Amino acid sequence: MLKIPGEMVDAIVAHARADHPDEACGIIAGPAGSDTPTRLIPMTNAERSPTFYRFDSLEQLKLYREMDERDEEVIVVYHSHTATEAYPSRTDISYAGEPQAHYVLVSTREPATHEFRSYRIVDGVVTEEDVDILQREEAFR
Protein backbone atom coordinates (compact mmCIF):
# COMPACT_ATOMS: atom_id res chain seq x y z
CA MET A 1 0.00 0.00 0.00
CA LEU A 2 1.12 3.55 -0.72
CA LYS A 3 0.57 5.96 2.17
CA ILE A 4 0.83 9.51 0.90
CA PRO A 5 -0.04 12.93 2.34
CA GLY A 6 -3.05 14.59 0.68
CA GLU A 7 -1.00 17.71 -0.20
CA MET A 8 1.34 15.54 -2.29
CA VAL A 9 -1.58 14.01 -4.18
CA ASP A 10 -2.88 17.53 -4.84
CA ALA A 11 0.57 18.69 -6.00
CA ILE A 12 0.98 15.75 -8.40
CA VAL A 13 -2.49 16.28 -9.89
CA ALA A 14 -1.80 20.04 -10.24
CA HIS A 15 1.52 19.28 -12.00
CA ALA A 16 -0.21 16.83 -14.36
CA ARG A 17 -2.96 19.37 -15.14
CA ALA A 18 -0.44 22.15 -15.74
CA ASP A 19 1.56 20.11 -18.27
CA HIS A 20 -1.48 18.56 -19.99
CA PRO A 21 -1.62 17.49 -22.85
CA ASP A 22 2.06 16.59 -22.40
CA GLU A 23 2.94 13.99 -19.80
CA ALA A 24 4.23 15.28 -16.46
CA CYS A 25 6.72 13.37 -14.29
CA GLY A 26 8.55 13.55 -10.99
CA ILE A 27 9.75 11.84 -7.86
CA ILE A 28 8.93 11.76 -4.19
CA ALA A 29 12.01 11.03 -2.15
CA GLY A 30 12.06 9.86 1.45
CA PRO A 31 14.49 8.50 4.03
CA ALA A 32 16.17 5.31 2.76
CA GLY A 33 14.33 2.21 3.89
CA SER A 34 11.39 4.17 5.37
CA ASP A 35 8.83 3.69 2.56
CA THR A 36 7.67 7.20 3.56
CA PRO A 37 7.31 9.88 0.89
CA THR A 38 8.55 13.21 2.30
CA ARG A 39 9.99 15.42 -0.47
CA LEU A 40 8.29 15.94 -3.82
CA ILE A 41 10.45 16.99 -6.76
CA PRO A 42 8.67 17.76 -10.06
CA MET A 43 11.02 16.86 -12.92
CA THR A 44 11.35 18.17 -16.47
CA ASN A 45 9.93 15.85 -19.13
CA ALA A 46 12.82 16.13 -21.58
CA GLU A 47 10.58 14.66 -24.30
CA ARG A 48 7.81 17.26 -23.86
CA SER A 49 5.45 14.72 -25.39
CA PRO A 50 1.81 13.67 -24.91
CA THR A 51 2.82 9.98 -25.16
CA PHE A 52 6.31 9.70 -23.63
CA TYR A 53 8.34 11.01 -20.73
CA ARG A 54 11.98 10.90 -19.80
CA PHE A 55 13.67 12.72 -16.94
CA ASP A 56 16.19 15.29 -18.10
CA SER A 57 19.37 13.28 -17.53
CA LEU A 58 21.47 16.01 -15.91
CA GLU A 59 18.63 17.12 -13.65
CA GLN A 60 18.25 13.47 -12.65
CA LEU A 61 21.99 13.11 -11.84
CA LYS A 62 21.85 16.22 -9.65
CA LEU A 63 18.76 14.93 -7.82
CA TYR A 64 20.15 11.41 -7.27
CA ARG A 65 23.41 12.83 -5.87
CA GLU A 66 21.43 15.07 -3.55
CA MET A 67 19.34 12.09 -2.39
CA ASP A 68 22.54 10.13 -1.71
CA GLU A 69 23.93 12.97 0.40
CA ARG A 70 20.69 13.17 2.38
CA ASP A 71 20.46 9.37 2.79
CA GLU A 72 17.22 9.35 0.81
CA GLU A 73 15.91 7.05 -1.87
CA VAL A 74 13.18 7.13 -4.50
CA ILE A 75 9.88 6.30 -2.78
CA VAL A 76 7.51 7.29 -5.61
CA VAL A 77 8.00 7.78 -9.35
CA TYR A 78 4.97 9.53 -10.81
CA HIS A 79 3.85 10.43 -14.31
CA SER A 80 0.65 11.24 -16.15
CA HIS A 81 -1.19 9.67 -19.03
CA THR A 82 -3.13 12.39 -20.77
CA ALA A 83 -5.43 10.47 -23.11
CA THR A 84 -5.57 6.97 -21.60
CA GLU A 85 -6.20 5.28 -18.28
CA ALA A 86 -3.84 5.45 -15.31
CA TYR A 87 -2.40 1.98 -15.91
CA PRO A 88 1.24 1.16 -16.78
CA SER A 89 1.87 0.87 -20.52
CA ARG A 90 4.29 -1.59 -22.06
CA THR A 91 6.79 1.27 -22.25
CA ASP A 92 6.32 2.04 -18.54
CA ILE A 93 6.94 -1.59 -17.65
CA SER A 94 10.02 -1.92 -19.84
CA TYR A 95 11.68 1.13 -18.26
CA ALA A 96 10.68 0.49 -14.64
CA GLY A 97 14.10 0.60 -12.95
CA GLU A 98 13.32 1.35 -9.31
CA PRO A 99 12.16 -1.96 -7.79
CA GLN A 100 11.67 -0.40 -4.33
CA ALA A 101 9.46 2.43 -5.65
CA HIS A 102 5.73 2.95 -5.92
CA TYR A 103 4.85 3.83 -9.51
CA VAL A 104 2.03 6.38 -9.41
CA LEU A 105 0.01 7.11 -12.53
CA VAL A 106 -2.42 9.98 -12.93
CA SER A 107 -4.79 10.23 -15.85
CA THR A 108 -5.89 13.68 -16.95
CA ARG A 109 -7.99 12.51 -19.91
CA GLU A 110 -11.18 13.81 -18.20
CA PRO A 111 -11.08 17.57 -17.59
CA ALA A 112 -13.12 17.49 -14.38
CA THR A 113 -11.99 14.26 -12.74
CA HIS A 114 -8.71 12.41 -12.45
CA GLU A 115 -7.57 8.87 -11.77
CA PHE A 116 -4.74 8.47 -9.24
CA ARG A 117 -3.43 4.89 -8.95
CA SER A 118 -0.30 3.19 -7.65
CA TYR A 119 1.62 0.08 -8.71
CA ARG A 120 4.68 -1.97 -7.97
CA ILE A 121 6.60 -2.91 -11.10
CA VAL A 122 9.25 -5.58 -10.44
CA ASP A 123 10.88 -7.74 -13.12
CA GLY A 124 8.19 -6.79 -15.62
CA VAL A 125 5.30 -7.74 -13.32
CA VAL A 126 2.72 -5.06 -12.46
CA THR A 127 0.83 -5.24 -9.16
CA GLU A 128 -1.72 -2.57 -8.35
CA GLU A 129 -1.86 -1.48 -4.71
CA ASP A 130 -4.19 0.57 -2.52
CA VAL A 131 -3.52 4.26 -1.97
CA ASP A 132 -4.08 5.60 1.53
CA ILE A 133 -4.32 9.39 1.37
CA LEU A 134 -3.29 10.86 4.72
CA GLN A 135 -5.01 14.03 5.84
CA ARG A 136 -2.84 16.72 7.41
CA GLU A 137 -3.42 15.77 11.06
CA GLU A 138 -2.73 12.06 10.33
CA ALA A 139 0.44 12.84 8.38
CA PHE A 140 1.94 14.67 11.34
CA ARG A 141 0.64 12.42 14.07
Place this chain on the structure above:
Amino acid sequence: MSVTVSVPTILRPTTKGEKSLTAEGSTLAQLISDLDAQYSGLGDRLVKDGSLHRFVNIYVNDEDVRFTGGLDTALADGDQVTILPAVAGGAGPAS
Protein backbone atom coordinates in the same frame (compact mmCIF):
# COMPACT_ATOMS: atom_id res chain seq x y z
CA MET B 1 43.79 3.72 -15.44
CA SER B 2 41.47 3.11 -12.52
CA VAL B 3 37.91 4.41 -12.53
CA THR B 4 35.25 4.17 -9.83
CA VAL B 5 31.77 3.16 -10.91
CA SER B 6 28.60 3.81 -8.94
CA VAL B 7 25.89 1.18 -9.50
CA PRO B 8 22.12 1.69 -9.04
CA THR B 9 19.91 -0.59 -6.92
CA ILE B 10 18.45 -2.39 -9.92
CA LEU B 11 21.85 -3.63 -11.10
CA ARG B 12 23.17 -4.69 -7.70
CA PRO B 13 21.92 -8.27 -8.03
CA THR B 14 24.45 -8.48 -10.89
CA THR B 15 27.28 -6.98 -8.80
CA LYS B 16 26.89 -9.22 -5.71
CA GLY B 17 25.23 -6.28 -3.95
CA GLU B 18 28.17 -3.92 -4.48
CA LYS B 19 27.25 -0.24 -4.84
CA SER B 20 30.69 1.02 -5.87
CA LEU B 21 33.07 -0.80 -8.22
CA THR B 22 36.56 -0.20 -9.54
CA ALA B 23 37.46 -1.01 -13.12
CA GLU B 24 39.98 -0.22 -15.83
CA GLY B 25 39.68 1.21 -19.32
CA SER B 26 40.69 4.19 -21.41
CA THR B 27 37.25 4.36 -23.05
CA LEU B 28 33.80 3.62 -21.72
CA ALA B 29 33.57 0.54 -23.98
CA GLN B 30 36.77 -0.88 -22.44
CA LEU B 31 35.55 -0.07 -18.95
CA ILE B 32 32.28 -1.92 -19.56
CA SER B 33 34.18 -4.88 -20.95
CA ASP B 34 36.29 -4.99 -17.76
CA LEU B 35 33.15 -4.66 -15.61
CA ASP B 36 31.54 -7.56 -17.45
CA ALA B 37 34.68 -9.68 -16.93
CA GLN B 38 34.39 -9.01 -13.17
CA TYR B 39 30.60 -9.29 -12.94
CA SER B 40 29.22 -11.59 -15.55
CA GLY B 41 26.05 -10.26 -17.19
CA LEU B 42 26.61 -6.63 -16.23
CA GLY B 43 27.71 -5.73 -19.78
CA ASP B 44 24.40 -6.87 -21.26
CA ARG B 45 22.55 -4.55 -18.91
CA LEU B 46 24.56 -1.56 -20.16
CA VAL B 47 25.08 -2.20 -23.87
CA LYS B 48 22.72 -3.56 -26.47
CA ASP B 49 23.60 -4.13 -30.13
CA GLY B 50 26.81 -2.14 -29.74
CA SER B 51 25.19 0.98 -28.26
CA LEU B 52 24.42 2.22 -24.81
CA HIS B 53 21.24 0.51 -23.60
CA ARG B 54 18.24 2.86 -23.61
CA PHE B 55 17.27 1.77 -20.09
CA VAL B 56 20.36 3.28 -18.48
CA ASN B 57 22.06 6.64 -18.23
CA ILE B 58 25.83 6.64 -17.82
CA TYR B 59 27.72 9.71 -16.68
CA VAL B 60 31.46 10.38 -16.64
CA ASN B 61 31.96 12.86 -13.82
CA ASP B 62 29.05 15.27 -14.51
CA GLU B 63 28.51 14.57 -18.21
CA ASP B 64 25.90 12.31 -19.78
CA VAL B 65 27.94 10.12 -22.16
CA ARG B 66 25.16 10.38 -24.78
CA PHE B 67 26.55 13.89 -25.36
CA THR B 68 30.27 13.01 -25.18
CA GLY B 69 30.67 10.19 -27.70
CA GLY B 70 28.76 7.34 -26.07
CA LEU B 71 30.82 4.18 -25.69
CA ASP B 72 33.84 5.96 -27.25
CA THR B 73 33.95 8.49 -24.41
CA ALA B 74 37.54 8.74 -23.14
CA LEU B 75 38.30 8.03 -19.50
CA ALA B 76 41.15 9.28 -17.33
CA ASP B 77 42.60 7.93 -14.12
CA GLY B 78 40.39 8.89 -11.19
CA ASP B 79 37.24 9.56 -13.24
CA GLN B 80 33.94 8.81 -11.58
CA VAL B 81 31.40 6.90 -13.61
CA THR B 82 27.79 6.90 -12.45
CA ILE B 83 25.15 4.52 -13.77
CA LEU B 84 21.49 5.41 -13.20
CA PRO B 85 18.29 3.81 -14.46
CA ALA B 86 16.76 5.98 -17.20
CA VAL B 87 13.50 7.15 -15.66
CA ALA B 88 11.17 7.10 -18.63
CA GLY B 89 7.95 5.65 -19.98
CA GLY B 90 4.62 6.97 -21.10
CA ALA B 91 1.39 5.96 -22.73
CA GLY B 92 3.19 5.29 -26.01
CA PRO B 93 1.87 5.71 -29.55
CA ALA B 94 -1.90 5.52 -29.92
CA SER B 95 -2.87 2.07 -31.12
